[in-house]
Amino acid sequence: MTYLQAFRKYEKQLARPEELRYVFRYGRKLSYTDFILLLNTAISDADQAYLAEIVDRLSKDEPAQYIVGETEFYGLTLDVDARALIPRPETEELVALILAENASDDLKVLDIGTGTGAIALSLAKAQPTWHVLASDISSDALDLTQQNATKNAIKNVNFTLSDVFSNISENYDMIVSNPPYIADFEKVDMAKNVLDYEPHLALFAEDNGLAIYQKLAKNAVSYLTDNGKIYLEIGHLQGQAVSQLFQHHFPEKRVRVLQDLAGKDRMIVID
Numbered sequence: 392m393t394y395l396q397a398f399r400k401y402e403k404q405l406a407r408p409e410e411l412r413y414v415f416r417y418g419r420k421l422s423y424t425d426f427i428l429l430l431n432t433a434i435s436d437a438d439q440a441y442l443a444e445i446v447d448r449l450s451k452d453e454p455a456q457y458i459v460g461e462t463e464f465y466g467l468t469l470d471v472d473a474r475a476l477i478p479r480p481e482t483e484e485l486v487a488l489i490l491a492e493n494a495s496d497d498l499k500v501l502d503i504g505t506g507t508g509a510i511a512l513s514l515a516k517a518q519p520t521w522h523v524l525a526s527d528i529s530s531d532a533l534d535l536t537q538q539n540a541t542k543n544a545i546k547n548v549n550f551t552l553s554d555v556f557s558n559i560s561e562n563y564d565m566i567v568s569n570p571p572y573i574a575d576f577e578k579v580d581m582a583k584n585v586l587d588y589e590p591h592l593a594l595f596a597e598d599n600g601l602a603i604y605q606k607l608a609k610n611a612v613s614y615l616t617d618n619g620k621i622y623l624e625i626g627h628l629q630g631q632a633v634s635q636l637f638q639h640h641f642p643e644k645r646v647r648v649l650q651d652l653a654g655k656d657r658m659i660v661i662d
C-alpha cells in the first residue's frame with residue numbers, strides 16, 4: 392500500500408480529514424515537497440502504525456495541535472498541551488493591533504491569563520525593550536509559559552501566579568487579557584474537541600462569561616499608569632456588555648469595540 396492509499400483509507404474515517412496529513416507531516420517533520428514525494432511510495436510499517444495511532448487520537452476528538460504538541464502563533468512556535476488553551480488566530484489579531492498602536496520602546500505590560508504565553512511572548516519578542524509580566528491562576532499553565540519563553544529564547548518576560556490582580560503589586564502601561572469568557576449555558580453548542588480536551592479553567596467564566604472582565608474592570612485602575620491602556624479579547628456577543636462595564640469604571644477613557652477579520656466584535660480597547 393502507498394502512503395496516498397493509506398491516507399485515503401483513513402481520511403474516510405475522520406470528521407476533519409484534513410487534520411491527518413497535517414499531524415503526520417508535522418510529526419515526521421516533513422517539508423511539503425518531501426511529503427508529496429513520499430505519497431506514491433510504499434508506506435513503511437512504522438509509518439502505518441504511526442498513522443493508525445494518529446487516526447485513533449483524532450477520532451477521539453483530540454485536537455490536532457495537542458497531538459503534534461506545538462502550534463504556530465504570530466511567528467512563534469509554542470508548545471501546547473492540556474495545561475493551556477490552544478492559541479487562536481483571533482488572538483493574533485489582538486497582538487497585531489497592540490503592536491500597531493504602540494510604538495513606544497519602553498512599556499511595562501501585564502498579560503492576565505497568559506496560558507501558553509501566546510500574547511505575552513509574542514509582544515515581548517516583537518518589542519525586546521518592553522518589560523512583560525505573564526500571569527495566570529494556573530501553575531500548570533505558567534510552567535508551560537516559561538517552557539515557551541525558553542523555547543523561543545525570550546528574555547524580557549517574567550512570570551507570576553495570580554488570580555487576576557491578587558499577586559500583582561506594580562503599575563503597568565498596558566494590561567492585556569484574553570480571559571475565559573464562555574458562559575456555562577454555551578457548553579451545549581461547543582465542539583467536542585474543545586470541550587473534552589481544553590482546560591475548562593481557560594474556557595468558562597461565571598456571570599454569563601463576564602466574571603473575569605468584572606474583576607478586571609473594577610480593579611484595573613489600581614494597576615495602570617496614568618495614561619495606561621487596556622486591551623481585551625472578548626466573545627463575539629459580549630461587545631456591548633464589556634464595553635459598558637469598562638466605560639462605567641473608566642468614565643474618562645475612550646472605550647472602543649473592534650471587530651476581527653470575520654467582522655465579529657472581538658476586541659476592546661480602553662485608552
Ligand SMILES: C[S@@+](CC[C@H](N)C(=O)[O-])C[C@H]1O[C@@H](n2cnc3c(N)ncnc32)[C@H](O)[C@@H]1O
Pocket residue numbers: 475476477478479482503504505506507508509510526527528529532553554555569570571572592593594603
Ligand atoms: C482563554 S485562555 C487564554 C490563554 C492565552 N492568553 C491565549 O490568548 O491563548 C484564559 C487563561 O486565563 C487563565 N485564568 C482563568 N481564570 C483566571 C483568573 N481568575 N486569574 C488569572 N488567570 C485566569 C486560564 O488558566 C487560562 O490560561
